[in-house]
Amino acid sequence: MKRNLAILFMLMMATTPAWAALGSNVASVDADVQAFNGQHTLVAKTGFNLHQITMQDGSVINEYVSPAGTVFGVSWRGHRIPNFHQLLGTYLTNMQQGQRTNVIPRRAVTIQGTDFMLTSFGRMMNYQGRAWVPSLIPSTLTPAVVQ
Numbered sequence: 001m002k003r004n005l006a007i008l009f010m011l012m013m014a015t016t017p018a019w020a021a022l023g024s025n026v027a028s029v030d031a032d033v034q035a036f037n038g039q040h041t042l043v044a045k046t047g048f049n050l051h052q053i054t055m056q057d058g059s060v061i062n063e064y065v066s067p068a069g070t071v072f073g074v075s076w077r078g079h080r081i082p083n084f085h086q087l088l089g090t091y092l093t094n095m096q097q098g099q100r101t102n103v104i105p106r107r108a109v110t111i112q113g114t115d116f117m118l119t120s121f122g123r124m125m126n127y128q129g130r131a132w133v134p135s136l137i138p139s140t141l142t143p144a145v146v147q
Contacts, residue, residue: 022073029071032061038055062076072136075128094116098118107123
């Protein structure tokens with residue numbers, strides 16, 4: 001039975017559509033807008049573009065895009081923890097294998113991986129967090145822009 005479930009899971013993952021995620025191209029942001037069924041707002045900032053997706057329940061996903069067109073950071077705030085597979089893409093492994101620090105059980109965590117940082121905190125109906133890839137952040141910016 002477990003083997004059948006594992007095979008089913010692998011088949012489902014193989015058919016998962018491409019989403020915008022850390023390290024992805026800006027063209028993939030539209031896929032997130034559709035996946036979240038949200039409203040997309042583009043805000044031009046000094047040194048980067050902010051793509052904001054507001055969902056029907058008021059939750060917000062921010063995707064930070066460099067002038068080169070690469071998503072270098074994401075942040076979220078809303079009623080539930082976001083789908084990290086969707087937001088982090090290939091950096092999900094960095095989150096899973098990263099060193100956990102500043103852990104407050106069921107409240108907050110900081111995870112540092114190879115060229116990866118994530119901070120997340122909150123409780124029921126109020127979750128916030130951010131993740132970024134230091135090597136992808138434009139040299140004129142600091143990680144503080146990912147809010």
